[in-house]
Amino acid sequence: MQGNIRIGAGLGFYGDAWEPVAASIERGGVHYIASDHLAELTLAILQKDRQRDPSLGYARDVVPMLMKLWPLMQARGVKFICNAGGLNPAGAGAALRAAFAIKGWQARIAVVTGDEVLPQLAALAPPHMFNGQAFESVRERMVFANAYVGARPIVSALQQGADIVVTGRVADAALFLAPLVHEFNWKLEDAETQADLDRLAQGLAVGHLLECSGQGSGGNFGSQEAWKAIPDLAHIGYPIAEVSEDGSALITKAPGTGGRINFDTVRQQLLYEVHDPGHYASPDVVMDLSAVRLEDLGNDAVRMTGVRGHARPAQLKVVGGFRDGYKAEVTWGFSWPDAYDKALAAVEMVKAQLADKRMAHDELFVEFPGLNSAHGPLAPLPAPEVLAELNEVWMRVVIRTQDKAVADGFGRLFPWMALSGPAYTCGFHGLNNASELLGIWPALIDRQAVEAAVRMEVLPS
Numbered sequence: 001m002q003g004n005i006r007i008g009a010g011l012g013f014y015g016d017a018w019e020p021v022a023a024s025i026e027r028g029g030v031h032y033i034a035s036d037h038l039a040e041l042t043l044a045i046l047q048k049d050r051q052r053d054p055s056l057g058y059a060r061d062v063v064p065m066l067m068k069l070w071p072l073m074q075a076r077g078v079k080f081i082c083n084a085g086g087l088n089p090a091g092a093g094a095a096l097r098a099a100f101a102i103k104g105w106q107a108r109i110a111v112v113t114g115d116e117v118l119p120q121l122a123a124l125a126p127p128h129m130f131n132g133q134a135f136e137s138v139r140e141r142m143v144f145a146n147a148y149v150g151a152r153p154i155v156s157a158l159q160q161g162a163d164i165v166v167t168g169r170v171a172d173a174a175l176f177l178a179p180l181v182h183e184f185n186w187k188l189e190d191a192e193t194q195a196d197l198d199r200l201a202q203g204l205a206v207g208h209l210l211e212c213s214g215q216g217s218g219g220n221f222g223s224q225e226a227w228k229a230i231p232d233l234a235h236i237g238y239p240i241a242e243v244s245e246d247g248s249a250l251i252t253k254a255p256g257t258g259g260r261i262n263f264d265t266v267r268q269q270l271l272y273e274v275h276d277p278g279h280y281a282s283p284d285v286v287m288d289l290s291a292v293r294l295e296d297l298g299n300d301a302v303r304m305t306g307v308r309g310h311a312r313p314a315q316l317k318v319v320g321g322f323r324d325g326y327k328a329e330v331t332w333g334f335s336w337p338d339a340y341d342k343a344l345a346a347v348e349m350v351k352a353q354l355a356d357k358r359m360a361h362d363e364l365f366v367e368f369p370g371l372n373s374a375h376g377p378l379a380p381l382p383a384p385e386v387l388a389e390l391n392e393v394w395m396r397v398v399i400r401t402q403d404k405a406v407a408d409g410f411g412r413l414f415p416w417m418a419l420s421g422p423a424y425t426c427g428f429h430g431l432n433n434a435s436e437l438l439g440i441w442p443a444l445i446d447r448q449a450v451e452a453a454v455r456m457e458v459l460p461s
Contacts, residue, residue, distance in 0.1 A: 004245075005183045007176055007206065008254075009238040010035020010082060011061070012213030014042045018065045020214065020238040020257065025072045028240045028254035031183075033073070034175040035082040036211045037062065040319050043169070044438040046086040047144050047321055057088030058166075063099050066164065070105060073163075081154055081175050085168045087144055089113050092166045097459050110157035112167035114149070114454035117445070121145040121320055126443035129317070138322040138441055145320035145441070147450040150283030150312075152188060154178035156456045169319065171283050173207025176241070180206070184245045188284060189312070197309030200285040202247025205292070205307045208280075209251055209269050213238050216251070216269040217259035217300075223268070230265075232258025251302045263296040266304070270294070279310075281317075283447070286310040315444040324439030325362065325400060326407035330414050330431060331369075333394035335424040340387040342422035343368065343395045349421060350397060353413045361401040369394045394427070400437065407434035 008024035010033045011017075024030050037059040050057030062084035073080060085092040093111035100107055121142065125135035146169035155178050157165045167175075180203040181188050187196045209216050216239040218230040237257025242250040253261055270289065274280050280287040288308035295303040334342040347366055354361065372379040373396065381387065399410050411431035418425055 004242050005032070005180060006030045006240055006242045007032045007034055007179060007210065008240045009033075009210040009213050009216060010080070011037055011065070012211065012215060013037065013039060014045070014059045015061055016213050018061075018068060020236055021065075022069060022072060023237055023254045023257050024240055025069065025076060025078050026254075027256060028237075030078055030240055032179045033069075033078060033080050034179070034207070034210065035062075035080065035084065036172045036175060037082060037084040038086060038169060038172075040440050040442075043087060043144065043146065043319060044321050044440070046088075047438060048436070050087055055088075055091050058086045058092035058095070059084035060095075062092060062166070063095050066096060067099055067103070070100070070107065074105075074107075079158070079163055079165075079179070081165045081167075081178065083167045083170045083172070083175060085111065085166045087116065087146065087168065089166055089168045093459055096164065096166065107163045108161055108458055110160070110162035110165045110456055110458045112149070112153040112157065112165065112170065112454065112456050114153075115146045115168040115170070115450070116144070117147045117318060117450055117453075118142060118145040118320070120445060120449045121318060121443065124445050124449065126318070126445055129442040129444055135443075138439070141322040141324070142441070143321055143323060143438070145318055147445070148283055148317045148319070149450065149454055150174050151178035151181055153454050153456040155182045155188065157458065158182040160458050162458055172211040173204045173282060174284060176207030176210055177203040177284060180243055180247075191285070191309075191311075194309075197285055197311065198307065199247040199309070201287045201307045201309030202249065202304070203243070204280075204282055204285055204287045205270070205289070205304060206241045206243055206249050208272075208287075209266065209304070210239050210241055212269060212272065214259060215272070216266070217253050217261055218265045219259060221265055221268065223264060226264065230260045234258065247307070248303065248305045251304060253300055261300040261302055263294055263302060266294055266302045281313050283312065283316055285312050314447065316447045316450050318443045318445055320441035320443065321438045322441055324437040325402040326404050326434055327398055327400050327437050328407040328410035328430075328434040329396060329398040330411055330428065331394060331396045332414065332428045333392055333426055334422060335392045335426065336390065338388065339390050339393040342425075343393045345422050346417060346425070347395065347397065349417065350413055359401070359406045359409065360403055361399050361406060363400040365398040365400070367396050369396060404434065410434065
């Protein structure tokens with residue numbers, strides 16, 4: 001392909017809206033859509049799906065999404081890359097192939113596997129990445145482990161003519177870097193010169209700007225008062241990057257869509273989840289944003305240059321999941337007068353019952369929606385005289401326990417208070433919602449332990 005490459009943002013999480021993606025395809029002149037369906041929490045959700053049905057474990061929104069988008073893509077030659085394979089990329093590929101076959105559609109669908117590394121993790125026993133906890137503490141409870149893989153298998157799929165690439169836990173920004181490596185023939189694992197590394201880092205920065213869908217074009221914009229000036233969020237356009245061979249990029253969006261691309265919205269997304277702007281590690285390159293330049297050109301266009309690159313790390317990040325007990329929660333409220341005091345009294349009644357019934361638990365968490373549930377201990381409660389006059393107070397009480405029977409029985413501690421507790425209670429919700437908890441285990445392992453098993457297969461159309 002000659003000239004610049006235009007890549008459009010897809011989803012930013014499992015369940016995100018796909019309609020803005022259609023606008024990018026129809027009016028944005030994109031060559032690729034890269035769609036990020038995964039978060040560490042998402043893998044835990046997918047594990048529960050896979051426990052119920054071994055054929056699941058992937059982000060199921062990818063099938064209806066592509067059933068809507070494929071006719072638009074096919075007519076314009078747009079390719080689609082996603083990590084919706086989750087814990088079961090092969091299952092996602094098979095589901096797409098079956099759905100396409102029903103419609104009689106022809107597409108080359110590639111599936112990337114090999115990021116699942118539970119056996120390697122068990123053999124290497126890496127400590128917790130942040131607190132150093134020994135792996136032995138969770139060894140017998142581990143249920144999944146997936147490494148953040150880089151762009152190479154996606155590049156290989158595109159080289160073989162794939163129209164759609166479905167991966168597992170590929171690093172978010174690598175979904176966007178891969179088509180640039182493919183189209184411009186950039187060096188990847190064999191990057192040697194500073195220019196090679198800088199191009200990769202620019203491509204990674206593009207991916208970082210686009211990986212969160214509407215957050216890169218004015219959605220979730222946190223600047224005080226300024227968020228009110230973001231137009232027509234109901235019809236937001238997801239960001240699009242027009243990238244040159246040297247890696248410089250123009251960030252924009254499809255004409256006629258809502259949202260805003262400007263210096264402030266772009267820089268907010270650029271620093272999102274970046275703990276060290278001078279050393280943002282990815283599987284393909286370490287990104288250095290210390291000299292980045294953002295030039296606001298107006299009319300929803302910002303040019304990005306100056307991102308520097310350093311050699312890729314020797315290790316890859318792994319996210320594992322382990323069985324971590326059970327939880328149950330109940331939400332209910334009290335009305336004026338003395339609503340807050342009534343709520344506190346009801347919580348004490350629950351604590352007394354837990355003790356009386358010897359219901360062992362690790363934690364009892366209490367919050368008051370509308371008072372402190374968004375910011376927790378950082379949210380000071382109103383003055384006592386204000387609390388005393390509140391029209392209503394709602395509370396959410398969550399128990400965490402290693403005993404499933406305790407979680408199952410938690411909801412039965414509450415209904416009797418409707419007639420025997422403080423006056424004017426209402427809105428009991430969640431009296432039978434015990435669920436298993438999965439804890440997250442981040443770790444680092446040598447890339448050789450992962451990459452030797454990574455495979456890419458193009459399914460027959």
